[in-house]
Amino acid sequence: MNRLSKNLLNIRYASFFVPFLSLGGLFLASWVVLPAPTAAFLPLAVGAAEVSPWLVGLNAIAALVALKTLTSGWGSRAFLAISVVALAVSASPLIQFSEANERAAIAMKTALGEAYAAQISQTEMRPAPFVMIDAFRGIPTQATRQTTGIRVASPDGVSLTMNVYRPLLAGKNPTIVMIYGGSWQTGNPSANENFSQYMAAQGYTVIAIDYRHAPQYKFPTQITDIKTAFTFIQQHASEYDIDLNRIALVGRSAGGHLATLAGFQSQVLPIRAIVSYYSPVDLTLGYENPPSPDPLDTRAILRSFLGGTSQELPALYRQASPYEYVKPGLPPTLLIYGNRDRIVQSKYGRALYEKLNQNNNTAVFIEIPWADHAFDTVFNGVSNQLALYYVERFLAQTLQ
Structure with a gap:
């Protein structure tokens, strides 16, 4: 397999994980700012801000993976934007x-x-x-x-x-x-x-x-x-x-x-x-x-x-x-x-x-x-x- 084929295969693998990383990161980061509507969501609302360094790392990885797959189409651009937003939200406790x-x-x-x-x-x-x-x-x-x-x-x-x-x-x-x-x-x-x-x-x-x-x-x-x-x-x-x-x-x-x-x-x-x-x-x-x-x-x-x-x-x-x-x-x-x-x-x-x-x-x-x-x-x-x-x-x- 030549180098170009390997790169294309790596991009396909990365593209497969982008939605999970980006949407998962955004879901977790959102609880940094969202109040818990019920007791079931309270652990997320309490814990998200406290583990913000971990969330920053997760969303940074998601953004980098999305960036790597930009050539695959508009979907990756959307996921890159999502990861950037999630990164900013998850970093807010550290910023403050x-x-x-x-x-x-x-x-x-x-x-x-x-x-x-x-x-x-x-x-x-x-x-x-x-x-x-x-x-x-x-x-x-x-x-x-x-x-x-x-x-x-x-x-x-x-x-x-x-x-x-x-x-x-x-x-x-x-x-x-x-x-x-x-x-x-x-x-x-x-x-x-x-x-x-x-x-x-x-x-x-x-x-x-x-x-x-x-x-x-x-x-x-x-x-x-x-x-x-x-x-x-x-x-x-x-x-x-x-x-x-x-x-x-x-x-x-x-x-x-x-x-x-x-x-x-x-x-x-x-x-x-x-x-x-x-x-x-x-x-x-x-x-x-x-x-x-x-x-x-x-x-x-x-x-x-x-x-x-x-x-x-x-x-x-x-x-x-x-x-x-x-x-x-x-x-x-x-x-x-x-x-x-x-x-x-x-x-x-x-x-x-x-x-x-x-x-x-x-x-x-x-x-x-x-x-x-x-x-x-x-x-x-x-x-x-x-x-x-x-x-x-x-x-x-x-x-x-």
Whole structure:
């Protein structure tokens, strides 16, 4: 077979794959900007932006293959155009990253002071807000000590446990108490284990606690269980390398709601800092102004959690809203939200941030323009790399 024949054969093979590459790449890239209409599409809407470096590579390959087959007719030109559009869309989080990072850096300096970075410069943390190689290989971590399934209590026969993650070297450590999310209905202390292991490797004792779930157990049962866990932590501090004078609460979604609610009124543990990812803060407004689209039916979730509508139970909705507990003297609070979140809209996080500031509290609000709810499910994703960079620094400063 001569060289010309081989080239023609290669073009035919490439032409066969062009439609699949181009249309497949466009379908995946479209979820970088499209909201999830239903729960079934939520993983795509959440994950697409987080794996944008992979999508950039896929669509670049599709464009190159289409370019190679241009001589075969108009179809290849159309697929080349499709791949170029998909490439631009999939690159949008990376294009926006520098500006988002700059705003986050300003927010941190405004709240913690211009010199905060110098004060924590000796702490080992991630070197940059985004490390491209980590987007492909994962965020590296080190070995830790893990103790799981520790029995805390058994209210109504429901076993409440906790997991503890610690550095290899024994000793009293600044401590993170983790509260998992899951619409107050699902989850366990092993949720977000990548984060727990990573922070333990950085020198923290991380304690992931448990609580009973709705709809069987409605609010305020969850706060009661969290207080029980706090008491257990206080009683077993030396056993698990806990520094009771340096404790932060960290939670995501429903867990972030419980973390802020507990942290704003804790009388058991002296909470030094709170980190809340994309959490509900004003349940009345959340019920009366649901997102659109609303892939998880947020009103149904709130009715399950509280036992009725905001019109039927107005006092309970206020009691369950961290926004209602804002007053001077609260722990420094870091609020992280995605601007594309259609489960907990970022405007509510900003409202809490503004009220904290009005009451002379230290607060940081970081909004990630391309991120959806639960963006940190992709631990090495673009959004979580940005969030983790500032969470590390916020905790290093507030727990030093």
